[in-house]
Amino acid sequence: MENDDRQIGRILSRRDALKLLGITGAALLAACAPEGSDMAEQTSVSVSPTTSTGTTSALPACVVRPEVTEGPYYVDEELNRTDIRSDPTSGAVKEGALLALTFNVSQVSNGGCTPLEGAKVEIWHCDAGGVYSDVNDPGFNTEGQKFLRGYQVTGANGQATFLTIYPGWYSGRTVHIHFKVHQDASDSGREFTSQLFFEDSFTDQVFAQEPYASKGQRNTLNSNDNIYRDELLLDVAEANDGYAAAFDIGLQLD
Numbered sequence: 001m002e003n004d005d006r007q008i009g010r011i012l013s014r015r016d017a018l019k020l021l022g023i024t025g026a027a028l029l030a031a032c033a034p035e036g037s038d039m040a041e042q043t044s045v046s047v048s049p050t051t052s053t054g055t056t057s058a059l060p061a062c063v064v065r066p067e068v069t070e071g072p073y074y075v076d077e078e079l080n081r082t083d084i085r086s087d088p089t090s091g092a093v094k095e096g097a098l099l100a101l102t103f104n105v106s107q108v109s110n111g112g113c114t115p116l117e118g119a120k121v122e123i124w125h126c127d128a129g130g131v132y133s134d135v136n137d138p139g140f141n142t143e144g145q146k147f148l149r150g151y152q153v154t155g156a157n158g159q160a161t162f163l164t165i166y167p168g169w170y171s172g173r174t175v176h177i178h179f180k181v182h183q184d185a186s187d188s189g190r191e192f193t194s195q196l197f198f199e200d201s202f203t204d205q206v207f208a209q210e211p212y213a214s215k216g217q218r219n220t221l222n223s224n225d226n227i228y229r230d231e232l233l234l235d236v237a238e239a240n241d242g243y244a245a246a247f248d249i250g251l252q253l254d
Contacts, residue, residue: 065194065231065232065249066194066229066231066232067192067193067194068193068194068195068227068229068232069193069195069227070178070180070193071178071195072135073124073126073132073135073178074124074178074180075124075133075134075135075146075149077134077146077149077150078151079146079149079150079151080150080151080152080153081150081151081152082150082152082161082162082163083150083162083163083164084123084147084148084149084150084162084163084164085147085148085163085164085165086147087133087145087146087147088146089144089145089146090145092147094127094128094147094148094165095128095165095211096127096128096165096166096167096168096211096212097165097166097206097209097212097242097243098163098164098165098166098241098242098243099163099164099165099166099236099242099243099244099245100161100162100163100239100242100243100244100245101123101161101162101163101164101177101196101234101244101245101246101247102159102160102161102162102244102245102246102247103121103154103159103160103161103179103181103246103247103249104157104158104159104246104247104248104249105119105121105154105158105159105160105181105249105250105251106158106248106249106250106251107250107251107252108250108251108252109252113250114158115154115156115157115158115159116154116158116250116251117154117155117156117158118153118154118184118185119153119154119158119160119181119182119183119184119185119251120151120152120153120154120180120181120182120184120185121151121152121153121154121160121179121180121181121182122149122150122151122179122180122181122182123149123150123151123162123164123177123178123179124148124149124150124177124178124179125148125164125167125176125177125178126148126167126168126169126170127147127148127165127167127168128165128166128167128168128211128212128215129168129211129215130168130169130170130171130215131168131170132148133145133146133147133148133149134146134149139170148164148165148167150162153185164177166198166203166206166212166242166243168212168215169207169215169218169220171219171220172219172220173220173225173227174197174200174218174220174221174222174224174225174227174228175197175198175203175218176195176196176197176198176227176228177195177196178193178194178195179193179194179195179196180192180193181249181251183251190251192249192251194232195227195232196232196233196234196247197222197228197229197232197233197234198233198234198236199222199233199236200221200222200223202236206243234247
């Protein structure tokens with residue numbers, strides 16, 4: 001697993017990103033509140049073996065999210081699906097702790113944020129053993145398989161929800177999920193690429209279970225991963241048969 005830390009996007013400091021937020025034509029992501037939100041609603045995501053659902057959540061005041069490297073394992077599979085656990089060629093489902101992941105995507109405009117409909121959100125990550133699909137890597141060859149990859153298009157509420165598994169680990173990287181947000185489903189507009197991370201203490205709890213435990217002790221934590229950013233940390237909670245998390249982002253399109 002080499003070159004996963006190769007920088008493609010520019011990592012923004014919070015100060016730099018806040019400056020860019022007001023510049024016309026700058027494309028960056030932020031967590032933000034819809035105009036007129038009363039901030040009263042709470043995220044609610046349920047998890048089952050086959051489905052996941054989410055309700056519209058109130059988003060906090062705008063906070064910039066940094067762009068980070070795409071890494072070497074992106075493959076444009078064009079898999080429009082909510083449940084990304086399976087390999088569509090064989091039907092085999094990856095084992096692991098269920099994770100319902102909801103993106104709340106907004107457009108930053110006129111000093112506020114509104115839900116962004118029609119944005120394409122892609123995610124991809126390794127399985128419980130640290131292996132990516134459709135890759136010929138020195139450590140494995142999974143070409144032709146397409147597990148743990150997929151995209152969703154946001155609805156009127158700006159949400160895109162996935163059912164996946166808690167990702168595993170591999171040498172040199174902390175636990176993470178890759179994602180892209182395209183301005184629209186045609187891929188013709190701007191796109192933003194980044195990664196999501198997990199609290200180390202929470203990951204330790206998950207990795208005490210199988211199938212993660214059999215891989216042994218990981219060698220990289222958030223503290224010694226050179227890509228990790230606090231602003232990209234997921235707040236994960238137990239939910240029914242697994243775990244759930246929501247991530248609030250906004251795309252400046254002006």
